[in-house]
Amino acid sequence: MQSSSYKLSVLLVTYNHEKYIRQALDALFKQVLDGPIELVIADDGSSDCTLEILKEYEGRDDRFVFNYLEFKGNLGITKNYQRSFAACSGEYVAVLEGDDYWCSPLKLARQVEFLDNHWECSLCSVNYLVYEEDRSAFTPRIPAGTSFKLVGARDLIADNLVGNFSTCMYRKSDLDNLPAALFDIRSYDWIVNICIARTSLIGFLEEPMSVYRLHSKGVWTQTSHVNQLKIQLEVIPAYDALTHHVFHYEFEVLASRLRHVIASSQVESAVDAVVQPVVRALPGFIDYMPNFVMRFLRAVMPDRFKRILLKALYRDVS
Template sequence: MNTPLLSVCLITYNHENYIRQAIESVLMQKVNFDWELIIAEDCSTDTTRAIVLEYKEKYPDFIKLILQEKNVGPAKNWKNLIETPKSKYIAYFEGDDYWTDPLKLQKQIDFLEFNPDYVLCFHQVNLLKPNGEIVDDFITKVPENYETIETLARLGNYIHTPSVVFRNIIISFPTEFEQSPMGDYFLYMLLAQDGKLKYLKEKMAIYREGVGIWSAKSEYLRNLNTAYTHALIVSCNHFDNPVSLVLLDRISLFLKAYENQIGKENLNLLNTCTKVNDCIYNYFLNKNKTNLSETIQMKSSKELIKEVLLRIKKRLWNK
């Protein structure tokens, strides 16, 4: 069999209520190229595995399975999946979402084939609310200057996973990639170093709102995971200094918003490298300088700095 032009990568865990619709939305695609479907199943506790095995039996040449022997978690399962294809392009989505346009893949592949300066193509989606209502996307807003890595770094993830087709150009992922709670955003940042992003204003997929692990997290935890992902991206040293500085600024904004909630354990989590360490340290240094200015006005600047540093060390890293 020839190497397929496109690999559809579908990640799933405990999606028994949704996985059939996800797979059927792949099978309905009309394309004029060789392709395959790869499903990574993370040892579900429901009937998800039985369902994907059923489809594998029906389509043995088209469907490939990655069946984890034990639950490895979404990060490792995702990494195993995304590193498997040898194809030129990858389309990725999760087992609780599905596609609605049978020409979705053809449209995106056609664009990428004729526009080599673009590394990723994404599109509008509709949201399926828990009550069954399908509505316009109210979660993300795609900015005007969406194509560049600088915008992606500054504004965060405005790309829904079921909308993505990208060039399979990453030879090896940094070790930090598997640690990231936002593997999709990390992936888009890696890709955006080598080209532009294209947004198609066609609604060709459904994203289930309020279903996934990410949706279930509190606002603080979502923002902590975002800041942690930024810290990991900075730590991997794959990015130019201006991009890293933008990500460090976003970490500082997280600290400003949640400085009264974040504890030593979470601060240690963010402390992925010297650059992030300095960012955290400088934030609290400047913050404490302001807070202490009235109470220790009579002290010398040297004494002031010493007292501030002792307070920061006690809060962040001293046992």
């Protein structure tokens, strides 16, 4: 393995994150870990004050050596990660996206310790909290624990437990071995981590130590749930080919599940559109409906339609 003066590189990926970047940097500087730590900043052409705020923080903590990647035009998410991974020189690489933050000061130290002691793992991830900004609500990805899980590529295809880049710390040598073709297709953390796990395992620490933020300006958040599923379904053939069909069965099972959920969601949306114009009149109408009619409707109405009707009633009738 190529020697490096850095045990750890932190890859900070930003794009118009002025509203959130201070919280990300404050949490980064609270990490309990000796330096020097390389901080690689991959900004993809922010038009707000993100870079100015980053400059304010430079020099505040002498453990961190700032390395700004040169901006050569907007690259998009996939290509920005390709050049960013290549630019990191540490033995390990931890990723932090500029609108997320770490909620435990021991996150990096525990991940470094884990990778030092688990040669079978090329990636250490952590449990995380999903923060819904519009509701000010936090939800853990899985119930908090104190131990760890070992996750393989097949597990990750069935359930993307890792969830987002900001939970991840990689061995740099394994990032260097990612297939070049990965960056020629639409690639996010999920397929990157599947490729990482082709020849090793992923360690997942059960304590929540990172926060994944859902907000109105997020690229993924702006996409409707059904469209998110369609995007995932569309890329499965390319991901299957990229992994040389080793996981073809798992991808096929996932594709079948996605098609079912998409179809069900579209049926519910169509029925919901029909139900809405009359839903406000239903409470008064039901009051005068004979009991035998109600019993008949309950007997013959499909469960899916019952759920849609009840959901509409509770949502729209005060």
